[in-house]
Amino acid sequence: MGETKIRRRRRWLWPGMAALGLLAGAAAVWWALQPAPEPPWLTAPVARADLEDAVLATGTIRASKMINVGAQATGQVKALHVKVGDKVKAGQLIAEIDATTQQNALRDELAGIESLKAQRASRQAALAHAQLALERQQMMMARDATSKAELQAAQNQLAAAQADLKANEMQLQQAGIKTETARANLGYTRIVAPMAGTVVAVVTEQGQTVNAAMSTPTIVRLARLDPVLIEAQISEADVTRVKPGMPAYFTLLGEPDKRYPTTLQSIDLVPPDQTKGGESTATTSATTQGAIYYNGVLQADNPEGHLRVSMTAQVFIVAARAGGALTVPAAALGARDKDGRHEVRVLVDGEGAAPRVETRHVRVGLNNRVKAQVLEGLAEGEHVIVGKAKTDAERAAEGGGGAATGSE
Structure with missing residues (x-):
């Protein structure tokens, strides 16, 4: 009886062991076929790009010259020879008074x-x-x-x-x-244009009576719109970085992708609200204003009259520029050593093994706080670490938190 039981146990044992072996082999094959886990890093490639460091300022378009054409004679405006938008020459007849x-x-x-x-x-x-x-x-x-x-x-x-x-x-x-x-x-009584320009406003209409004895009445407003001036407000934090003669460009609110080239002509020495006041005005302004701005003047050609007075312009004054530079995100730059080089972590391919992280000391040139120019220490195509990737658990936790917040 005892031998019979032993034989029965052996009969069931061998098939079980074979099944376990098959399961282990299948698991090993499945594990081998799985892709390698992604490294827990956010990376960016070292690539070439055109780099510039620009000071950003908000500007307003002004006429290069604007005057009020008035009447020095008293009487009724018998004839008005221009309308808004007309281009006139110097000496051209604008209006006649009786x-x-x-x-x-x-x-x-x-x-x-x-x-x-x-x-x-x-x-x-x-x-x-x-x-x-x-x-x-x-x-x-x-x-x-x-x-x-x-x-x-x-x-x-x-x-x-x-x-x-x-x-x-x-x-x-x-x-x-x-x-x-x-x-x-x-x-x-014959009012002529004192300069060449464009009529931007008609203040006095035909048939209206003007009295030059009381004050000089304005008949039309004449402006020179080619070229135009851009008055840009430059922050006190940036005004020391720019100087007249620097290249610049600006965009319009309606055309954010079109660049208008220009040059910085001049920078005011005092803020605009202090130009008509003395020391007391400057002190009051400095204590009541949160930020100080200085007017920078730029000039742009306007042959087609596309640029209009009082338009808002986003001005970029180029402090430095590097074409085709080797660049990395500024977020990849670490601490700076005594030689002025930055620590940068590079994700290096392990050639069949798991990627490893190397620390390099990189010499940096132009840095506009978005991208930085690499002068030494990195090669094109390498990947630098800009941050740490989130784990599945962290993503799940954020998703749960978001759901909880949404349910509230």
Whole structure:
């Protein structure tokens, strides 16, 4: 009986062991076919790119020159020859004011001049008569044929005639000045463009009456829109990094992908709110304002008139630029050693084995805080570590937390 039981046990034991062996072999094959686990690192390749370090500023487009074309004559605007958007040349007629009053004033002055000229002829004749009378008295005095009183009367008459003629000459000069003024006032009724530009506003319409005696009324507003100026607000943290002559470009809100090239022309020495105040204004501004900005002026061509006054521009002032540079993300840069090199961790392929992490000391050039130029220590195509990847458990925990938050 005992031998029979042993035989039965052996009969069941061998198939069980064979099944276990098959399971172990299948598990080994399955494990071998599984892909290698991903390294727990976030990496980025060392690649070539165009790199620039730019100071960012918000700007506003201004006309390179804008003036108010006013009227120096009083009267009704009889004709207006331009409209908004018209391009005018220097000296071109813009508007005409009713010139009846100015024409009459000029005619009156011209008539006064003719009257004074007639008086001059009469006084010249009187002067000639007085001169002859004096000569006759002098001849008679030499012969004792007249008295001293007669001679003195002739002399006084000549002096009076000379004074009258002199007064007439001064009156003619005054009349000439008044005539020039009247002629200028008549010219003021024709309003012409003082410069070439574009009409950006019509302030006074045709038929409206203007009064130049009270203040200078504006007829139109004229602007030079090619080129235009960009006033950029440069932060005090960046103003020491830029200087006039640096290349720059700007974009518009409606065209964020189009770059307009320009150059930084100048930088104000004081903030704009302090240009009209003294030391007390500057102190007050410094204590009440959270940030200080300085106006930088740039210039851009505008041949098609695409750039308009008061548009907002995003300005980039290029402090440094490197083309085709070897770059890594700035996040990959670690501590800096005494030689100025940065620690960078590199993920190196183990050639069949698991990748390993190497620490390199890299010399860096241009760094715009997004990407950094590698001058020495890395090769193109290598992968640098920029952070640690999250585990499945961490992702699951975040997902659970998000679900819990959402359920709340």
